[in-house]
Amino acid sequence: MLKDKKVIIFDLDGTLIDSVGMWNEVDRRLILQLGGHPEEETVIQTRRDELLTRFRGEKAPYAAYCASLGMLCGSGLSAEDIHKLRYEIADGYLKNTVKLKPSAAELLSYLKAQGRTLVLASTTSRANVEKYMQWNENIKSKANFGALFSRIYTRDDVTELKPSPQVHELILSALGASPDDCLVVEDSLAGVEAANAANIAVVAVADRNSAQDETQIRARSDAFFSDCAALHAFFAGGKAGASSLDKPDAK
Structure with a gap:
């Protein structure tokens, strides 16, 4: 049983x-900082879920996800820099909000x-x-x-x-x-x-x-x-x- x-x-x-909603907010802020346009929470989450499923076998799936966001927003930042920025945005949420x-x-x-x-x-x-x-x-x-x-x-x-x-x-x-x-x-x-x-x-x-x-x-x-x-x-x-x-x- x-x-x-x-x-x-x-x-x-x-x-x-x-915490899932928190990551949607983190990615919303990240997209704006990368030069992207405001998006609905469901759009942000659905894209993240789909991309992480696609990249699940990559050595660094979240870095690959960040690279995709960079391309989507037309950012010149590297995947590594975008990944770092994402966690700078997330830090306060992780420590104090979740x-x-x-x-x-x-x-x-x-x-x-x-x-x-x-x-x-x-x-x-x-x-x-x-x-x-x-x-x-x-x-x-x-x-x-x-x-x-x-x-x-x-x-x-x-x-x-x-x-x-x-x-x-x-x-x-x-x-x-x-x-x-x-x-x-x-x-x-x-x-x-x-x-x-x-x-x-x-x-x-x-x-x-x-x-x-x-x-x-x-x-x-x-x-x-x-x-x-x-x-x-x-x-x-x-x-x-x-x-x-x-x-x-x-x-």
Whole structure:
């Protein structure tokens, strides 16, 4: 049954922390600084998702993404300089603005207390995760990632981003676990597809920035929850979790 899995693999952005919208704002400001025109948030996010999927096998996918933005905006800056500028813009948000999603801390603490092995599998950089852990009071005052997660994987640990299953294959190998031992918790279509490709059961938590893909996310996940509180209730056997299931036969 889903709720009995021994290893729970969590995505970070959009699943545990409310950060996807922040990256849309960062890229909005970046595009303007590069000489581009104002764009809607959905346009910015859709382009980023598509380009990162296209560049997922590149040695530096985010640098390739930044190079594409530079070409789009007619900027003369190098990919490296644009990448650096992007993180200069993002720094204050990462340290001061990003917050845990409601009930995420309680969910993690509950599962840890049950003796589950918790793993973080994020497509963000290790430097960003370190900022959350060391500088962001909104996060570190509520959840000690270093104590909660047995292992933390970031994009620095892989050569292919989600929807590639590479990060999950690394986790299975490191833990000596089988796919049947594990459950992935995601918010995005790419994340759900990565779990599918690794043959690991996956549940999805709704995020407004993934709303355009919700139909596909529901179809490809084993269960769908409205928020972290509903997922917590599901693990605890409460009615709120059960009522949030996309598939009524999931257990």
